[in-house]
Amino acid sequence: MTAKSQQGWTGDPAELLRVGEGFRLADVDPDATPGYGGKKSDGRADLAAGADEVGDLQERLFATSREDAATPSVLLVLQAMDTAGKGGIVRHVVGAADPQGVHLVAFKKPTDAELAHDFLWRIERELPPAGFIGVFDRSHYEDVLIGRVRELARPAEIERRYGAIVDFEKRLTDAGTRVVKVMLHISPQEQKARLTERLERPDKHWKYHPGDVDERLLWPQYMDAYQTAFERTSTQDAPWFVVPANAKWYARLAVQALLLDALEDIDPQWPVATFDVAQEKERLAAS
Amino acid sequence: MTAKSQQGWTGDPAELLRVGEGFRLADVDPDATPGYGGKKSDGRADLAAGADEVGDLQERLFATSREDAATPSVLLVLQAMDTAGKGGIVRHVVGAADPQGVHLVAFKKPTDAELAHDFLWRIERELPPAGFIGVFDRSHYEDVLIGRVRELARPAEIERRYGAIVDFEKRLTDAGTRVVKVMLHISPQEQKARLTERLERPDKHWKYHPGDVDERLLWPQYMDAYQTAFERTSTQDAPWFVVPANAKWYARLAVQALLLDALEDIDPQWPVATFDVAQEKERLAAS
Numbered sequence: 001m002t003a004k005s006q007q008g009w010t011g012d013p014a015e016l017l018r019v020g021e022g023f024r025l026a027d028v029d030p031d032a033t034p035g036y037g038g039k040k041s042d043g044r045a046d047l048a049a050g051a052d053e054v055g056d057l058q059e060r061l062f063a064t065s066r067e068d069a070a071t072p073s074v075l076l077v078l079q080a081m082d083t084a085g086k087g088g089i090v091r092h093v094v095g096a097a098d099p100q101g102v103h104l105v106a107f108k109k110p111t112d113a114e115l116a117h118d119f120l121w122r123i124e125r126e127l128p129p130a131g132f133i134g135v136f137d138r139s140h141y142e143d144v145l146i147g148r149v150r151e152l153a154r155p156a157e158i159e160r161r162y163g164a165i166v167d168f169e170k171r172l173t174d175a176g177t178r179v180v181k182v183m184l185h186i187s188p189q190e191q192k193a194r195l196t197e198r199l200e201r202p203d204k205h206w207k208y209h210p211g212d213v214d215e216r217l218l219w220p221q222y223m224d225a226y227q228t229a230f231e232r233t234s235t236q237d238a239p240w241f242v243v244p245a246n247a248k249w250y251a252r253l254a255v256q257a258l259l260l261d262a263l264e265d266i267d268p269q270w271p272v273a274t275f276d277v278a279q280e281k282e283r284l285a286a287s
Numbered sequence: 288m289t290a291k292s293q294q295g296w297t298g299d300p301a302e303l304l305r306v307g308e309g310f311r312l313a314d315v316d317p318d319a320t321p322g323y324g325g326k327k328s329d330g331r332a333d334l335a336a337g338a339d340e341v342g343d344l345q346e347r348l349f350a351t352s353r354e355d356a357a358t359p360s361v362l363l364v365l366q367a368m369d370t371a372g373k374g375g376i377v378r379h380v381v382g383a384a385d386p387q388g389v390h391l392v393a394f395k396k397p398t399d400a401e402l403a404h405d406f407l408w409r410i411e412r413e414l415p416p417a418g419f420i421g422v423f424d425r426s427h428y429e430d431v432l433i434g435r436v437r438e439l440a441r442p443a444e445i446e447r448r449y450g451a452i453v454d455f456e457k458r459l460t461d462a463g464t465r466v467v468k469v470m471l472h473i474s475p476q477e478q479k480a481r482l483t484e485r486l487e488r489p490d491k492h493w494k495y496h497p498g499d500v501d502e503r504l505l506w507p508q509y510m511d512a513y514q515t516a517f518e519r520t521s522t523q524d525a526p527w528f529v530v531p532a533n534a535k536w537y538a539r540l541a542v543q544a545l546l547l548d549a550l551e552d553i554d555p556q557w558p559v560a561t562f563d564v565a566q567e568k569e570r571l572a573a574s
Binding site for chain 1: 350351353354374377378381382385386387389391393424479482483486489490492493494495496497500503504557558559560562564567568570571572574
């Protein structure tokens with residue numbers, strides 16, 4: 001299912017990008033544009049059309065939550081290797097929604113206080129309220145990605161976390177939250193090009209960290225950790241989607257389509273007035 | 288000082304809108320467009336040009352803060368009567384900045400937990416981190432506005448708060464935060480028109496609350512409370528600006544100009560690399 005006003009989709013990204021039985025990350029081509037028949041220029045028009053739909057649906061969702069505390073929320077989880085374009089997704093996809101209904105959190109290296117709690121403690125505190133779109137720029141998955149690759153916890157603790165994540169997310173989805181988990185997938189060659197650009201432009205130096213290259217050298221280990229995370233935590237209700245992201249324009253369109261799917265699944269309606277409209281018109285006119 | 292790429296300004300909104308000695312709210316015409324010589328259509332082009340500057344300056348500010356925890360932040364405080372357009376300011380002015388560097392808080396009626404603390408307790412917790420643009424949609428000023436009009440605290444407590452606010456904001460500005468306090472000023476007639484529209488459109492009913500009319504009936508008392516707040520809390524370093532807001536396009540342009548002023552006053556520069564660029568290029572090339 002994709003936005004009706006978008007022309008370029010020839011297949012359903014929610015089906016084509018979903019991590020299902022037998023999924024192998026190694027088989028995904030980061031250059032591909034699954035399900036999209038249009039060109040980059042079509043993509044721009046479709047992204048703009050989709051942005052209007054995101055804005056409209058999110059306003060309805062937010063409106064509903066003002067009257068009904070049981071309104072669902074959406075939680076978009078973004079994971080990726082450095083430079084894959086998480087920031088661009090936040091600006092160009094989520095940016096279409098009214099900021100007052102968006103809860104964006106960029107999870108960094110845990111603080112000492114956070115490390116003194118279970119890894120899901122800081123996540124729980126940042127879950128989106130009813131009617132909000134929550135966006136996690138990195139997430140609890142760091143604890144089974146860098147956590148695994150860098151051996152930041154014992155193997156048995158890492159193992160425990162997969163199950164804990166599944167249970168945690170099941171609680172969220174059972175309570176109505178739409179959990180959309182996205183990995184933006186770039187190739188190591190594309191990352192090299194993007195890091196090179198950061199080094200060549202003084203206005204991009206701040207985005208570069210020498211540690212990025214250290215992580216880059218562990219690319220195969222990270223891909224293994226992602227593969228394992230997908231196998232252990234991609235569920236029916238909280239599936240993973242792997243989005244080829246060498247073409248930024250495609251990645252944005254695809255994540256927008258996944259977000260629209262979640263919003264359309266909620267299908268929020270304008271809430272019915274809880275007051276007497278005619279009577280209020282009279283009061284207002286007399287004021 | 289206004290954005291160089293903007294053509295329509297003929298005067299400096301920071302001077303024209305500032306609450307100074309002898310200011311009287313009753314003398315401000317909500318229909319006016321002080322300092323702006325262009326028409327609404329010029330305003331649209333100028334807002335777009337200014338949006339690019341907001342985005343650029345905010346990225347520099349955010350970049351600076353990644354290297355320097357002492358980077359200033361900006362705090363934009365928005366206060367207004369209902370329907371004056373705070374939400375539009377958030378979308379169309381603040382929306383030009385990257386969401387990852389914006390901390391937006393909509394303060395509601397205080398919870399029991401908040402009421403168990405001093406009125407500035409919940410404010411302190413939501414101050415923008417270094418390098419962020421913080422936006423308060425309502426603020427600690429509610430505690431001397433509705434707090435005064437509705438007598439939610441004793442007179443002596445209300446009196447105490449003015450001084451507490453001045454001291455609190457002085458601490459912020461002494462530490463480098465640019466505090467920009469804006470009242471969007473509409474006329475009661477304009478509010479009536481906007482509330483009427485909300486009642487006439489089912490997709491706007493959720494924005495209407497019968498209590499809005501109750502507050503509306505206290506308009507003169509609210510204007511008195513604003514006047515007093517201005518007299519007691521408009522300081523050299525944390526001045527108030529009263530922005531005529533019957534014309535939404537003007538209010539957005541004016542607040543954008545005030546925000547740009549604050550960012551230009553910080554004048555953030557791209558941080559110098561803390562690593563050896565040539566050496567990193569070699570490491571990256573070899574990776």
